[in-house]
Amino acid sequence: MKLKIQGPHGLLRETDGRWRLLPEDASSQPILETSGGPFVIGRAEDCSLVLPEGERFRSTTSRWHCCLLEDSGAWSVRDGTLSPLPETGRPKPSISGTLVNGRRIGSETTLNHGDSIEVGPWRFELLLHDGAPAAALDAGDILKDVAGGQGRRVDAADPKLKETFGQLHELVQRLAQIPSIEESLTTLLSYTTGKIEAAEVASILIAHAAGGFDVRLAWQKNLGRVPDFRFSASLLQSLPPDQSFLLESKMQTESESMRVQDISSGLLLPLWGKGERxxxxxxxxxxxxxxxTESDLYLGSAIASLVSLQLTLEAQAKITRIEENMARYFAPDVVDRIVEQSADGTVIGLEVQERDVTVLFVDMEAFTEMSRSKTPREISEILNPYLETVALVIQREGGHVNKFIGDAVMGIFGAQPGETDQDPARYAAQAVRAALKIPETWAAEAEKRRLPAPRVRIGINSGRAVVGNIGYSARLEYSVLGDTVNVASRFEKLAPPNFAAVSEATRALTIDLFEYESLGVKEIKGVGKLEAFKPLREVS
Known part of the structure; x- marks a missing residue:
């Protein structure tokens, strides 16, 4: 095994066999070699590779940062100390983590030729053999001939396919132990090029719903990951999506690129999941x-099924994460509606539009003064339960949390994604109902947690507003803008402690549902004089 340091640094082998990294020393050799593991990397003097010591490195590299392990010629990397700690029975993790191909590892990770390993500011390339690293590959011309080969449909009930699946038992067990989808796909491609003799190159090409394909991962036998794999997306798009294409014989027409790469045959297999290509x-x-050969077709089809399963699991995990994230801002019924419509292929209307909404602002009284007298930890122990309590009340009453601004919470009623009908009176009633419940719910929660319960002030206003994705392509936020929002924010400052200040627009929509008390006519900055009202109770 060899490690090649990236950048203008050097590696020095000392008399006792240890290696030492020399920063900014291009005169030393850039590659180290070891015949076996474990190979420990860190700042400690007893490491196999000793990293530089010094104040600026202590925040990024640990004394025993990671270790490379070898088993029958296969290498893996594990973050942290080589030996487990007696108190936990686990290795002590490094201060900044260990990255493989730009991803932080959470457990022992299999390594392949050409992999990148990052240890703090230091980056290494792993070399497992003397061959040149995988270069860019162009499959554009090759695809034309492969697609012109023998088209085949492989039935899932075919006995030959079932027999082939039985041979993959050990591979399936390995996949079950791998924590990341990316590593699982790498394992499948490596297995493919190892078991199918003719497979010099294997690649997973992902289809877009709107058409076209992208390279998810490409692998070359004995060389590892292919950094630049090119192909004809339009040709793939034109092929029947349920057929495999097997070209068994030498290609009849050879382009210059094929002669250089000496392509003799190819195999295309469809990837399907939940009825979708x-x-x-x-x-x-x-x-x-x-x-x-035909046996390669069946083995490849079985492996393609495992690839499809991994891609489906990845997509489901993404949906689950999206649902969890949406649930932090939207009511559960809204999340269910968005997911349901998305699953049916319905486009959720997040485009900018003008809608009737009711906006609610909640702010904690004297939060700034309280912050000066408490530690950040003490503040978070009060603030987080408070924000959670307010958000849950807003969601239960049918609104969604648009944003947190320090100790302030902005809630919106009537701007739910996927909602087509508009009912301004219902939105206003939901917001006032939430305003009546927030102070008492927060006081009860604070008492249960034995926390201080600073009083809150609430402002509410109803009217037309601009609703939708605001921002630019790389950073969009589903939000609400306009005077309706600004007035609600101003009214929050007018509210008595533990009460709400409601605008005339909101009161007019809910006059038959709630009992109000006038707070008088107030000067609203940037707007003028408006009357404010305090909701007292809901009329039974």
């Missing part, structure tokens, strides 16, 4: 002259 599992042959 996920993409294509692509394989071709380079240099060794082998051709794909």
């Amino acid at each position: 996920l993409g294509v599992f692509y394989m071709d042959n380079r240099r060794n002259g082998h051709t794909f």
